[in-house]
Amino acid sequence: MSDATAPKAVAGPLNFLDDRLGSTNFFQRNVKKVFPDHWSFMLGEIALYSFVILLLTGTFLTLWFHPSMEEVVYNGSYTKLKGVQMSEAYSSALHISFDVRGGLLMRQIHHWAAVLFMASILAHMLRVFFTGAYRKPRELNWLIGINMFILGMLEGLFGYSLPDDLLSGTGLRITQGVAESIPLVGTYIYMFLFGGEFPAGQYGDLIPRLYAIHILLIPGVILGLVTAHMMIMWHQKHTAMPSKNQSNEQVYGYPFYPVFMAKTGAYFLFTFGVLALLGAFAQINPIWLFGPYDPGAISSGSQPDWYMGVLEGALRLMPGQGTEWVIWGHTISLNVLIPATVPLGIVFGGAMAWPFIEQWVTGDKRRHDINDRPRNAPVRTAIGMAAVTFYGLLWLAGANDVLADKFHVSLFGTTWFFRFAIFIGPVVAYIVTKRICLGLQRKDAAVAGHGVEAGIIVMAPDGGFSERHEPAREDEMIKILSKEKARAEAPAVDANGIPAPSQKGPMGHLRSRLQRAMTFDDIPIEEHGEGHGEGHGHGDEKAVGSGSGKQLGH
Amino acid sequence: MIRPTSNDDKTRTGISVKRITAWRRRPWAGYAVVLAALAAIAGLYAGFSPKTDRAEAAGTADAQADLANGRQLFNQNCASCHGLNAEGTKDAKGKPIAPSLLGVGAASVDFQVSTGRMPAMNPGAQMPRKRPIPVFDTEIKTDYSEPEKREAAEKQKAQAEKNIHDLSGYIAQLGGGPSIPTADQVDPTKGDVALGGKLFRTNCAQCHNFTGQGGALTGGKYAPELSKSDVTPTQMYEAMLTGPQAMPVFNDSTLTPKDKQAVIAYLVQTREEPNAGGNGLGRIGPVSEGLVGWLVGVGLMVAAAMWITAKKPKKLKKLKNS
Structure with missing residues (x-):
């Protein structure tokens, strides 16, 4: 190893590998890979490590679980169900819970890991969205991430359906309804998936099918996507928050070996620790309390796991009256089809399309390696918050009977509240968020233009009092000045009076209008300008309000 | 006549409560209670065995309710509305x-009054369970260390029990109806838990939730919690028998007395059963689990991430890497 900067502890193993694989260059280059430091960059790692724990605990569970719908009479050690007829799947899940050493702990860690896996993906996705980290060149990883979340939803649904308890059977019943609501092919899809009629299919095929999908197919696909996600991230390098020494060309942070490796290794142990704590002290999915599935039984407060809650909420809010049509002898169940597809279609379809919509509207096709502060992209942040509100309200609506019961409000009252709130809430969230962002930008502009309030009151010779302003700290200024000026609107005509291709036609007009809407209230932030900050910001708004957007570029 | 089967019935009429209390401490009292209970079971069993849709009054009262007292209590506490x-x-x-x-029967009166739902305070969508008014309060504290205080409390409790009994008897003699179940009928240890679970999931869980945590109903009504220990087996039985408020009636041909006992056994065993997996999170299913997953799970992980990224290695400097 001639490279003087290679850490000593790696040199030996690298030599060994290089002699056999000729891989020194690869390893040398990559162990020094630099990772930026910010707590929010760790959210995705929670998902990665939860996934590892899911694979490990899931493998443990497969050793005892019987994916079979064969009817058996329970005779295990949980006395309350002794002598009850149930499927072998349910009975073996009870066996894991009560008779396999460590089985209940593993089951609970597995389930908590699933909850945390999905939660951390969503949290990670929100971080990426609000900081603009999905922008070029990272759109592909953004799409992969969303697809992993959708696959995770299916994986979770099939997973918690396996024990064949009362709650999971209820979920499968809804799954059946959703499959059947698909026009034309719904019945075929339902029969194909279930292998016959609900609940078991003709030959009891349902649980074995879900099992194969749950332990083999979807985890395999997710594993492949995780690998792609990580490799693309490694290749493209991590984005970074605006800071000193950080530039679009260079990542500034700690090298993978030894610092980041130690940190991320510790973080894996933290993930494992938190999941073990939850698995040991917080009961999750107590299938023995739910009882075996029986198509004639149901419990109040039947909810799916949290990541399906938004679908549950949509289904609960959908009015049933007049939304089931019969056309040429075919039933079209819009009352199931709409809640099952439209809300999540809007959220995830919108999320997938957003990077490209944003590029199209702003015309910004540059590479971005430094993140935006959320306040500096008010429209994006506001749209994000509108989506969060929409999703969050539907999610809450999924628990409307629990809310009604625990907070002593009327059940129908909650339904009607949410029916309106899912339309009004996002609009309010958009307006409020955008105003907050602009307010924060004005504050930044004031700090950049006039400095920070020092808290020192000075008396002038003529007796007037004023507060001294001092320039902000360097790292603060770097953060504040990281805001890019709004891009000038592309001119409608070129020098020869020929309409610009991108502005032509109805789409071109739409594009210009959207761009104007996105940038008209931009607040310029400059360090030494006079009169910048609040006053100037207002001036710009007025100028643009009268129809001209040209002076926006400065 | 309807008669409840509590052990001090026999000596009730015309005898002061002090003497009842004294009698209860006699050496033969235990045997007398067992005998009385057996007699009552026999009598009630005779009342239940005919194939009637409703459990009709078992008219084998060997000790009568004090109807005058019952009437007076009714006039004072109930007549203003009823x-x-x-x-x-x-x-x-x-x-x-x-x-x-x-x-409505004695069972209904006993249920409504002993759970404090009646006499109602505010008319609303549904009468909530509350502490009964003092004349009917059988749940008062009696374990005082001072003998006078304890005696007074026991006396008050005995009077409350007698009052409910008299009132139930008074209503029952007006128009019959289901009678109060015997202690043996509601004994949770004698029910078939597995059967009870099946019946509960089919008939009860849709409103009361799978562990009896209760749930919301339409029109501001709700299915109350059954998981608290103050819901006595007798009250569960009476509720099934009489269908109070929003609850349907589960008469003796829908759910036989044996079925009812099985449901009671399931409920009592479920609420006494410790949570095998740690904290039960309210036993309401995935809603509280999701909340804990986000608040505790994601919360702890974010705290860990902040801590880890705040740690700066002493020797190594940050690098630039293009």
Whole structure:
């Protein structure tokens, strides 16, 4: 190893590998890979490590679980169900819970890991969205991430359906309804998936099918996507928050070996620790309390796991009256089809399309390696918050009977509240968020233009009092000045009076209008300008309000 | 006549409560109670065995309720809404204020009064369970260390029990109806838990939730919690038998007394069963699990991430890497 900067502890193993694989260059280059430091960059790692724990605990569970719908009479050690007829799947899940050493702990860690896996993906996705980290060149990883979340939803649904308890059977019943609501092919899809009629299919095929999908197919696909996600991230390098020494060309942070490796290794142990704590002290999915599935039984407060809650909420809010049509002898169940597809279609379809919509509207096709502060992209942040509100309200609506019961409000009252709130809430969230962002930008502009309030009151010779302003700290200024000026609107005509291709036609007009809407209230932030900050910001708004957007570029 | 089967019935009429209390401490009291209970079971069993849709009054009372006292209590506490003859009342538009009590039976009175739902305080969508008014409060504290205080409390409790008994007897003699179940009928240790679970999931869980945590119903109504220990087996039985408020009636041909006992056994065993997996999170299913997953799970992980990224290695400097 001639490279003087290679850490000593790696040199030996690298030599060994290089002699056999000729891989020194690869390893040398990559162990020094630099990772930026910010707590929010760790959210995705929670998902990665939860996934590892899911694979490990899931493998443990497969050793005892019987994916079979064969009817058996329970005779295990949980006395309350002794002598009850149930499927072998349910009975073996009870066996894991009560008779396999460590089985209940593993089951609970597995389930908590699933909850945390999905939660951390969503949290990670929100971080990426609000900081603009999905922008070029990272759109592909953004799409992969969303697809992993959708696959995770299916994986979770099939997973918690396996024990064949009362709650999971209820979920499968809804799954059946959703499959059947698909026009034309719904019945075929339902029969194909279930292998016959609900609940078991003709030959009891349902649980074995879900099992194969749950332990083999979807985890395999997710594993492949995780690998792609990580490799693309490694290749493209991590984005970074605006800071000193950080530039679009260079990542500034700690090298993978030894610092980041130690940190991320510790973080894996933290993930494992938190999941073990939850698995040991917080009961999750107590299938023995739910009882075996029986198509004639149901419990109040039947909810799916949290990541399906938004679908549950949509289904609960959908009015049933007049939304089931019969056309040429075919039933079209819009009352199931709409809640099952439209809300999540809007959220995830919108999320997938957003990077490209944003590029199209702003015309910004540059590479971005430094993140935006959320306040500096008010429209994006506001749209994000509108989506969060929409999703969050539907999610809450999924628990409307629990809310009604625990907070002593009327059940129908909650339904009607949410029916309106899912339309009004996002609009309010958009307006409020955008105003907050602009307010924060004005504050930044004031700090950049006039400095920070020092808290020192000075008396002038003529007796007037004023507060001294001092320039902000360097790292603060770097953060504040990281805001890019709004891009000038592309001119409608070129020098020869020929309409610009991108502005032509109805789409071109739409594009210009959207761009104007996105940038008209931009607040310029400059360090030494006079009169910048609040006053100037207002001036710009007025100028643009009268129809001209040209002076926006400065 | 309807008669409940609590052990001090026999000596009730005309005998002061002090003497009842004294008698209860006699050496033979235990045997007398067992005998009385057996007699009562025999009597009630005779009342239940005919194939009637409703458990009709078992008219084998060997000790009568003090009807005069019952009537007086009714006039004082119930008649203002239910009418002087328990016929029910209506407002000016003909909308019922309070239902007729003719034929509701002793079981219904015992349920409503012992759970504190009646006498009602505020008319609403549903009468909540509350502490009964003092004359009917059988749940008062009696374990005082001072003998006088304890005696007074026991006396008050015995009087409350007698009052409920008298009131139930009074209503029952107005129009019959299901009687109060015997202690043996509601004994949770004698029920078939596995059967009870099946029946509970099919008939009860849809409103009361799979562990009896209760749930919301339409129109501001709700299915109350059954998981608290103050819901006695007798009250569970009476509720199934009489269908109070929003609850349907599960008469003896829908759920036989044995089935009812099985449901009681399931409920009592479920609420006494410790949570095998740690904290039960309210036993309401995935809603509280999701909340804990986000608040505790994601919360702890974010705290860990902040801590880890705040740690700066002493020797190594940050690098730039293009």
